[in-house]
Amino acid sequence: MMYALQLNEFGxxxxxxxxxxxxxxxTSPYQVIVKVIAAGVNPIExxxxxxxVSLVNFLLKFPAILGNDFSGIIYDKGDKVTEFDxxxxxxxxxxxxxxxxxxxxxxxxVNTKNDGIIKKxxxxxxxxxxxxxxxxxxAWTGLVSIGDLKVDEEAKDIQQKVLxxxxxxxxxxxxxxxxxxxxxxHVTAICSxxxxxxVKKLGADRVIDYTQQDFGEVLKKxxxxxxxVLDCIGGDTYYSKSIPILKLKGNFVTAVGPDAYGENIRIxxxxxxxxxxxxxxxxxxxxxxxxxxxxxxDLPKIVTxxxxxxxxxxxxxxxxLKDGVKAHELSESHRVVxxxxxxxxx
Ligand SMILES: NC(=O)c1ccc[n+]([C@@H]2O[C@H](COP(=O)([O-])OP(=O)(O)OC[C@H]3O[C@@H](n4cnc5c(N)ncnc54)[C@H](OP(=O)(O)O)[C@@H]3O)[C@@H](O)[C@H]2O)c1
Numbered sequence: 001m002m003y004a005l006q007l008n009e010f011g012x013x014x015x016x017x018x019x020x021x022x023x024x025x026x027t028s029p030y031q032v033i034v035k036v037i038a039a040g041v042n043p044i045e046x047x048x049x050x051x052x053v054s055l056v057n058f059l060l061k062f063p064a065i066l067g068n069d070f071s072g073i074i075y076d077k078g079d080k081v082t083e084f085d086x087x088x089x090x091x092x093x094x095x096x097x098x099x100x101x102x103x104x105x106x107x108x109x110v111n112t113k114n115d116g117i118i119k120k121x122x123x124x125x126x127x128x129x130x131x132x133x134x135x136x137x138x139a140w141t142g143l144v145s146i147g148d149l150k151v152d153e154e155a156k157d158i159q160q161k162v163l164x165x166x167x168x169x170x171x172x173x174x175x176x177x178x179x180x181x182x183x184x185x186h187v188t189a190i191c192s193x194x195x196x197x198x199v200k201k202l203g204a205d206r207v208i209d210y211t212q213q214d215f216g217e218v219l220k221k222x223x224x225x226x227x228x229v230l231d232c233i234g235g236d237t238y239y240s241k242s243i244p245i246l247k248l249k250g251n252f253v254t255a256v257g258p259d260a261y262g263e264n265i266r267i268x269x270x271x272x273x274x275x276x277x278x279x280x281x282x283x284x285x286x287x288x289x290x291x292x293x294x295x296x297x298d299l300p301k302i303v304t305x306x307x308x309x310x311x312x313x314x315x316x317x318x319x320x321l322k323d324g325v326k327a328h329e330l331s332e333s334h335r336v337v338x339x340x341x342x343x344x345x346x
Contacts, residue, residue, distance in 0.1 A: 003345055004105035005324040006063045010051025013328035016066075016104075018321065024101055024109040029080035032110050032117070034090060038130035039103040039321070040069030041340040042170065046332045047265060048097060054266040059098035067102035068094050069133030070110070071126040072344075081112050084119070091126070092117035092296070093133030104324055106344050116296030121307035131313035131339035132306065135170035137294040140302060142171075142230045142253040143178050146289050149228060155184040161225055163188045163215075163242065166232030167204060168195035171255055173314040173338045175230050176202045181310045185227075190215055190238075195337055198314065216241030226250055235260030243286055251287045261334060314338025321345060 002023040005016045024033060045066045051057055071091035074084050084090060093116045094103065101109050110117050116137070120129045143149050149160055162179045166172045167189035179185040180203030189204035196207040208215045227250050229242040234256025242252055256262040258276040259269060280288040305311045316337035319327045321344045331340055 002106035003321065004065045005067075005321060005342075006065055007049060008063050010049065010057070013046070013049070013325045013332070015049065016324050016328060018324065021063075021065075021105075023107045026076055026078050026109070028111065029078035030111055030113045031078045032074050032081055032084055032090075032112055033076040034070055034072040034108050034110050034117075035075040036070050036072040036103055036106060036108050036344045037126035038071050038344065039067050039105075039342045040130045040133050040135070040170075041324075041327045041331050041342060042068065042134045043262070043331055044068070044097055044134065045102075046328045047263065049328060052263060052265050055270055056098060061100050064100035065102045065105050066097070067104035067108075067342075068097055069130050070094070070103040070108055071120055071129035072108075075107060083112065084117070089120040089122070089126070090117050091120045091129035091132065092299075093137065093294070104321065104342060106321075116294075116299055118296075118299050118303055121303060123307050123309065124313075127315055127318065127341045127343070128313040129306075130341055131170070131315060132174070132302075134294065135339060136174045136302070136311070136313075137296065137299075138171045138255050138291055139174035139178050139230070140298060141291050141294055142255060143175060143183060143228065144298070145295065146291065147228045147230065147251050147253045149179070149183040149185065151182050155182075158184075160185040160227040161188075161222075162186070163190070163219075163226050163229045163245070164204075164232070165190045165229065165238050165242075167191045167199045167207070168337055169232055170336060170339050171232045173199070173202055174311060175232070176204050177311045178305075179230075180204070182305060188215075188219070188226075198337065202314070214241070216244070219245045224248065224250075228253060230254075231256065233260060234258065234262050239280075243284075246286045248285075249287070251289055252284075253289045253291065255291045257290055315341055317341070318343060
């Protein structure tokens with residue numbers, strides 16, 4: 001048996017119930033069971049909890065355990081798992097957010113072939129490792145995999161110019177650090193004034209407080225000079241303000257899309273968003289890219305940055321697993337700083 005946060009129906013955060021349930025068992029030779037020490041919380045999980053992702057709501061079978069990001073210890077493994085041993089410290093992100101067998105639990109099932117799992121360097125804590133998953137990979141995907149920014153040696157002699165919108169959140173805090181320390185970019189960050197110091201410490205060269213200033217106005221003189229805008233908030237306003245400052249071949253990469261905060265993912269919204277996205281891709285005057293899939297191909301390389309602490313997890317908020325309701329309330333308030341971590345009982 002194990003403790004987990006279980007969801008029995010779509011709805012409010014209070015629908016997450018801390019209960020004792022049967023622990024998962026190995027059902028395929030490539031699976032491992034991870035004893036979860038810490039789990040990361042991401043906005044996709046409250047969007048699913050609310051039942052907002054209506055096109056695919058049917059995929060979630062109740063009772064369900066949500067959660068994708070984990071860090072912990074291998075507790076059991078299938079016969080064909082050769083890369084990991086029982087007792088190894090590992091972290092990563094599961095592939096399917098609708099599996100119902102998520103990481104908000106003391107034990108979780110990870111498929112070593114399909115899910116992202118890698119050994120955790122001893123230089124980082126389980127909480128830091130648990131934060132990386134979705135948010136870190138989204139930042140990496142947006143900047144490097146589809147954003148086309150140069151990395152390390154290749155970036156040494158050029159200074160790419162990057163704007164990160166929503167720089168103080170989960171994705172944004174990783175993005176500022178990757179852009180600065182891996183892409184060697186000049187980083188302009190958009191966040192509220194109260195998070196400006198944090199974002200500067202992470203590597204931003206300049207911070208614009210969106211509650212006080214219109215960044216479109218502030219950056220007007222830097223017309224067509226940015227290589228990339230990474231948008232972690234979504235909506236039309238930020239898109240419209242970004243286009244004039246992007247180079248002709250620059251990329252506008254969004255983690256969210258034309259609907260601010262991406263809260264509405266009903267079928268009708270998806271159709272509208274699809275039309276706008278297509279319009280911007282075909283008729284837009286700059287490259288428009290939406291992050292739709294995350295790959296862990298680069299995870300071994302990323303781990304070296306985490307190990308050297310070139311990229312660190314900003315743990316803004318920690319809760320015990322039993323207080324997952326509070327974690328979801330905070331996440332859907334849009335006021336998260338860095339990452340929310342759930343600590344599992346021993
Ligand atoms: N496409 C994908 O595969 C993918 C993957 C991951 C995430 N996402 C989506 O990307 C979004 C960001 O994820 P996240 O984990 O970074 O979320 P998060 O941690 O909840 O973001 C919170 C941050 O948003 C900032 N914020 C709120 N309103 C803002 C505004 N109007 N302008 C600028 N900043 C604002 C807040 O900063 P201040 O308090 O400083 O204002 C806060 O630091 C979510 O909608 C998520 O679902 C998509």
